[in-house]
Amino acid sequence: MRPTRVAVVGVSADGDDEDERDGQSAADAESLAEADDLPALRIRESDSVLPTLRVLPHGVNRKRLEQAIKELRLPVIIARDSAEADVVMTLKAEYRQKTAGLREAEDRGLPIYVLKSNTIVQMGASLTSIFSLEIDPREAALREAEEAIGLVIHDSQPIELSPQNAYIRRLQHQMAERANLVSRSRGREPYRRVRLYQ
Secondary structure (H helix, E strand, O other), X not given: OOOOOEEEEOOOOXXXXXXXXXXXXXXXXXXXXXXXXXXXXXXXXXXXXXXXXEEEEEOOOHHHHHHHHHHHOOOEEEOOOXXXXXXXXXXXXXXXXXXXXXXXXXXXXXXXXXXXXXXXXXXXXXXXXXXXXXXXXHHHHHHXXXXXXXXXXXXXXXXXXXXXXXXXXXXXXXXXXXXXXXXXEEOOOXXXXXXXXX
């Protein structure tokens, strides 16, 4: 039995832990990816095409994962079970429960990526770490704030963003103010972060 790698991505946020499972198979996802006519993502140094990765979402919102994959234009197929998966992506709460599906994935020696919240930004960060891509942290932080603002407006639940430096936190506060939301910074440096309220 191979050792299991577990990667924790992101910072705690109050996201919803819904798991949407639709009837899409790995073959359907593959045909969707081909139909998008998106250019193949290439690694800068070697200029080689990235390999297709099969991700098994466990407790992760499937629609958000699909959106993160599409935004990053990555060759990722969503797997239906651990037998056809290369990696598993799950939430911290799910990982703590050690469900049968996660135990099976660990027994198979699959790497498990643990997200602290069920957001597109967290999923994107996990995918970029899997593919070792470089992404602009400022852009990612502002995208996270934009997504969190939408969730706070829709769900009326407070959301805590990832820790950021003072400049990025100020930009996040300005975004919240433009959306007529209340925002407060919490914690101590370097873990100081913005929390958004209705």
